Amino acid sequence: MVGMKLPELQKKLISAARMQTVSDRVPYAFEKRVMAYIRSCPAVDVTALWAQALWRSAGACLAVVAVLGAVSIFTPHSQPAPGDLSQDFEKTMLAALDSDYFR
Amino acid sequence: MERTEAELIAAVLRGDAASFEPLVEKYSPRVFATARRYARRESEIEDIVQEVWLKAFQKLVSFRGDAPFEHWLMRLAVRTCYDFLRGHQRNRESMFSELTDPEEDWLDRFVTQPESANENADAARLLIERIMDQLSPPARLIITLLEIEDRSVKEIAQLTGWSIPLVKVRAFRARAEMRKLLAKMAKDKYL
Numbered sequence: 001m002v003g004m005k006l007p008e009l010q011k012k013l014i015s016a017a018r019m020q021t022v023s024d025r026v027p028y029a030f031e032k033r034v035m036a037y038i039r040s041c042p043a044v045d046v047t048a049l050w051a052q053a054l055w056r057s058a059g060a061c062l063a064v065v066a067v068l069g070a071v072s073i074f075t076p077h078s079q080p081a082p083g084d085l086s087q088d089f090e091k092t093m094l095a096a097l098d099s100d101y102f103r
Numbered sequence: 104m105e106r107t108e109a110e111l112i113a114a115v116l117r118g119d120a121a122s123f124e125p126l127v128e129k130y131s132p133r134v135f136a137t138a139r140r141y142a143r144r145e146s147e148i149e150d151i152v153q154e155v156w157l158k159a160f161q162k163l164v165s166f167r168g169d170a171p172f173e174h175w176l177m178r179l180a181v182r183t184c185y186d187f188l189r190g191h192q193r194n195r196e197s198m199f200s201e202l203t204d205p206e207e208d209w210l211d212r213f214v215t216q217p218e219s220a221n222e223n224a225d226a227a228r229l230l231i232e233r234i235m236d237q238l239s240p241p242a243r244l245i246i247t248l249l250e251i252e253d254r255s256v257k258e259i260a261q262l263t264g265w266s267i268p269l270v271k272v273r274a275f276r277a278r279a280e281m282r283k284l285l286a287k288m289a290k291d292k293y294l
Contacts, residue, residue, distance in 0.1 A: 017229035
């Protein structure tokens with residue numbers, strides 16, 4: 001590696017790549033082949049894909065709703081504990097609107 | 104009378120698929136030249152170009168017409184080439200021990216007399232192809248667009264869909280990756 005100047009080598013190789021001309025040759029009757037390929041591929045129906053995705057997500061949403069409904073129906077309701085964090089939080093947030101608070 | 108590009112595109116969008124053929128005929132040379140920068144085997148190049156045209160046909164409805172069709176098509180082509188690179192990441196193992204005699208001679212000449220190592224030599228082209236083949240897909244894309252095709256960062260951002268800062272970061276990493284590969288090549292050869 002002694003004597004190998006890497007930045008200079010990099011520069012030389014990049015300019016070698018720049019000097020290389022890239023062919024733009026197109027194979028014979030390529031456009032006919034492309035058109036046949038395009039015609040053979042089924043067209044993408046965006047609306048159908050969107051409707052399909054919506055139906056799938058609707059099924060999943062219904063399942064979640066059913067599970068949550070069942071949980072709320074079959075879970076015994078209990079009074080919130082005196083030190084319930086959610087109650088305290090709600091009280092603090094609504095303190096400004098609660099007129100009793102200022103009396 | 105020959106139809107304009109806008110008329111052809113409008114006809115395709117109305118369901119006349121045959122109107123797409125003149126566009127394929129006109130722009131295929133440019134798409135082939137782009138694809139040849141990223142793939143070597145002719146069968147792979149043809150597959151890439153075919154894929155570009157299929158995508159162009161399917162996404163033509165998203166072409167708004169505020170920029171030339173060619174620009175829109177070239178963005179599709181560059182992104183398809185990038186997908187191709189990502190899908191063909193195998194065989195990127197370093198193979199510097201397999202340098203050909205002309206490549207070795209060119210490197211020896213570069214070490215002894217750097218100015219006498221001609222950039223126009225076939226060996227130099229083979230060496231850079233070897234290096235490019237071993238770069239990661241983003242590095243190869245960036246080096247090709249920025250260093251070889253001499254495009255601006257803004258142009259690259261438009262072509263790739265990356266943000267300008269991301270292009271700059273990837274360019275920095277790509278140059279570092281290339282230097283690392285060159286160092287490895289030098290080490291394999293001279294140590």
